[in-house]
Amino acid sequence: MLFGEPNAITTDDIALRGQECPRSGNSPPANPRPVIGKIRRFTFGPTAYDGHPMKAVILNNTVLRDGHQSLAATRMTTAQMLPACADLDGLGFGALETWGGATIDSCLRFLGENPFERLGTLKAALPKTPHMMLLRGQNIVQYTSFPDDVVTAFVKCSAARGMDIFRIFDALNDTRNLVTAVKAVRDAGKHAQGVICYTTSPVHTVDMFLKLGVELEAMGCHSICVKDMAGLIPPHIAHTLIKGLKERVKIPVVLHSHDTAGLAGAAYYAAVDAGVDSIDVSITPFANGTGQPDTVRMIALLEGHPRQPAHNPAALQKLREYFTGVYAELGKFTSPANERVDSDTLCYQVPGGMLSNFRNQLKEQNMGDKFDQVMLEIPYVRECLGWIPLVTPTSQIVGTQAMLNVKFGRWKNLSQPAIDILLGKYGRTPGPVNAELLEMAEKKTGQKRIEGRAADLLEPRMEKLKAELAAKGLPATDELAVLHAMFPQELAKIYAPKPAETAAAAPAKPAAPATPAPASTAPAGPGKRYNLTLGGKVYPVSVEEV
Numbered sequence: 329m330l331f332g333e334p335n336a337i338t339t340d341d342i343a344l345r346g347q348e349c350p351r352s353g354n355s356p357p358a359n360p361r362p363v364i365g366k367i368r369r370f371t372f373g374p375t376a377y378d379g380h381p382m383k384a385v386i387l388n389n390t391v392l393r394d395g396h397q398s399l400a401a402t403r404m405t406t407a408q409m410l411p412a413c414a415d416l417d418g419l420g421f422g423a424l425e426t427w428g429g430a431t432i433d434s435c436l437r438f439l440g441e442n443p444f445e446r447l448g449t450l451k452a453a454l455p456k457t458p459h460m461m462l463l464r465g466q467n468i469v470q471y472t473s474f475p476d477d478v479v480t481a482f483v484k485c486s487a488a489r490g491m492d493i494f495r496i497f498d499a500l501n502d503t504r505n506l507v508t509a510v511k512a513v514r515d516a517g518k519h520a521q522g523v524i525c526y527t528t529s530p531v532h533t534v535d536m537f538l539k540l541g542v543e544l545e546a547m548g549c550h551s552i553c554v555k556d557m558a559g560l561i562p563p564h565i566a567h568t569l570i571k572g573l574k575e576r577v578k579i580p581v582v583l584h585s586h587d588t589a590g591l592a593g594a595a596y597y598a599a600v601d602a603g604v605d606s607i608d609v610s611i612t613p614f615a616n617g618t619g620q621p622d623t624v625r626m627i628a629l630l631e632g633h634p635r636q637p638a639h640n641p642a643a644l645q646k647l648r649e650y651f652t653g654v655y656a657e658l659g660k661f662t663s664p665a666n667e668r669v670d671s672d673t674l675c676y677q678v679p680g681g682m683l684s685n686f687r688n689q690l691k692e693q694n695m696g697d698k699f700d701q702v703m704l705e706i707p708y709v710r711e712c713l714g715w716i717p718l719v720t721p722t723s724q725i726v727g728t729q730a731m732l733n734v735k736f737g738r739w740k741n742l743s744q745p746a747i748d749i750l751l752g753k754y755g756r757t758p759g760p761v762n763a764e765l766l767e768m769a770e771k772k773t774g775q776k777r778i779e780g781r782a783a784d785l786l787e788p789r790m791e792k793l794k795a796e797l798a799a800k801g802l803p804a805t806d807e808l809a810v811l812h813a814m815f816p817q818e819l820a821k822i823y824a825p826k827p828a829e830t831a832a833a834a835p836a837k838p839a840a841p842a843t844p845a846p847a848s849t850a851p852a853g854p855g856k857r858y859n860l861t862l863g864g865k866v867y868p869v870s871v872e873e874v
C-alpha cells in the first residue's frame with residue numbers, strides 16, 4: 329500500500345488551502361478571513377482498507393458523457409455512440425455515464441436530438457450495465473433553480489426512460505438543494521448518489537466534507553460521490569477523505585476526478601488504497617487532460633495491486649480505435665489545450681473545459697490580452713462570494729464577474745447571477761459573502777437576502793408549462809414540459825417545421841433548421857449564454873462546465 333499509518337492523522341489539521349495564488353491588485357481581501365475552528369477530532373484506526381482487501385475496485389466509464397463534454401464540447405452524437413455500445417456494455421463497468429450534465433443542452437442546442445430519445449436509444453443499446461447521469465439538484469441540468477414539481481417530473485421521466493443512478497450535486501454543497509431530487513429518485517425506485525463537490529479554500533476542510541458525507545447518508549442517498557470537477561484533489565488528501573468517509577458511512581463511495589493538472593491517476597490510486605468502492609475513467613482520446621484518466625492507463629497503474637480489476641485488453645483496444653475515429657470527426661470541437669496537463673487549474677480552480685472556452689470568450693470581448701488579469705481576479709471574486717466551489721453554474725458566475733471587474737473596474741457592474749448568489753438565491757455559501765457587496769445587491773434590487781431554501785419561493789410550474797406547450801401545438805407530455813422549462817427556445821427549434829415542409833406555405837421565410845449548424849467558433853460548448861447589458865451595450869458571455 330502507498331500509505332502506511334506511522335502516525336495518527338487528524339483530519340481537522342487539513343485545511344484545504346490549495347495553491348497559493350498571486351493576488352490581483354493591492355487591496356486587502358474584502359472579507360475578514362473566517363477562522364478555521366477546531367472541529368471534532370478523530371484518529372484513523374490501524375487498518376488501511378478493512379472492507380474486502382481483495383475486492384477489485386469498480387470502474388465506471390464516462391466516455392459517453394463527461395469524456396466528450398470535457399474534451400469535445402459535448403458534441404458526440406447518438407449515432408457516433410451506438411457502434412461502441414456492444415463492447416462498452418460487455419466490459420463489466422460498474423456504471424456507464426450516458427446522460428445529464430451538458431448533454432441535454434447540447435442535444436437540443438447543437439445536435440438536433442431529443443435528449444429523452446437518446447436516453448431510450450442508449451438504454452436499449454446498453455441493456456446490461458447500469459446507466460448513470462449527472463443532475464444539478466434543484467438546477468436540474470440548467471443554471472437556475474426550478475420548482476420542486478419540475479425537478480420531480482424530470483427525475484420521473486428520466487427513470488421511465490431507463491436511468492438507473494442519479495448523481496446529484498449542488499454547486500454550493502447546500503444539501504437543501506438536493507432533498508427534492510433525492511426523494512424523487514428514491515420514489516422512482518432508482519439509485520440516488522449524493523455528491524460532495526470538492527474544492528479548496530480557507531473555509532474548506534476535510535472534516536467539513538466528512539460531515540457532509542454523513543449528512544448525505546442520513547438524507548437517504550444510496551452512495552456518495554466525491555466530485556473533483558476541476559481535478560484539484562492531491563493523492564494524500566484523496567486517501568484521507570475517502571478513508572474518513574469509509575469509516576463513517578456504510579454506503580459505497582465513488583471518486584470522480586479530472587486529469588487537468590495531472591493528479592487524477594495518483595489520486596485514484598490513493599483512493600483505491602483507502603477503500604474507495606469505485607472510480608470514474610474514460611476511454612482515450614476522450615480521456616486524460618481535462619477528462620477522466622483512460623481506462624487502460626488506470627488498470628496499468630493498478631498492476632500488481634490486490635484491487636486491480638479484471639479487464640479485457642482486446643475489447644478496450646477496439647474501443648480506443650473506434651473512439652479515435654470519432655475524435656477526429658469532432659476535430660472542430662477538440663483542442664490541444666484540453667489534452668495537455670496544465671497546473672494552472674491548481675491555482676485558479678477553473679474547470680479545464682471552462683479554461684479553454686474562456687480564452688475564446690475573452691478574445692470575442694477584445695480582452696485576449698487580459699487573460700492573466702481575469703484569472704487573477706477569479707480567486708478574489710470567489711472569496712467575496714463566500715468561497716463557493718467552482719462548478720456549473722458557479723464557475724460561470726465567478727468567471728463572468730471576474731471579467732466584468734477587469735473590464736469595468738471592481739464591482740462597477742454586478743451581474744445578475746452574482747447578485748443572486750449574494751442574496752442567497754443559490755443557497756448557503758460556504759463562507760460569508762462580502763458585507764458591502766451584499767448591501768449593494770440589496771439596495772440595487774430592493775430585496776433582502778433569503779436564508780431559507782430558495783426553491784420554497786417558487787410556484788409549481790408543470791401545469792403552466794403543459795398549457796404553454798399545448799398553445800404551441802406541441803404534445804403536452806411531462807418530458808416536453810421539463811425540457812420546455814429549461815430550454816424553451818431550443819425545444820421550439822427542434823419542433824419547428826422543417827424548411828421543406830414550410831417551403832410551400834411560406835417560401836420567403838423558411839423555418840429554423842431542426843439541426844442547427846455547429847457553432848463557428850471552436851470549442852464553444854453548450855454553455856449558458858449570459859446577455860449582460862452594460863452601459864447600453866449587450867455583452868453575450870458564455871462558458872461551460874466540466
Ligand SMILES: [Mn+2]
Pocket residue numbers: 394556557584585586874
Ligand atoms: Mn466531471
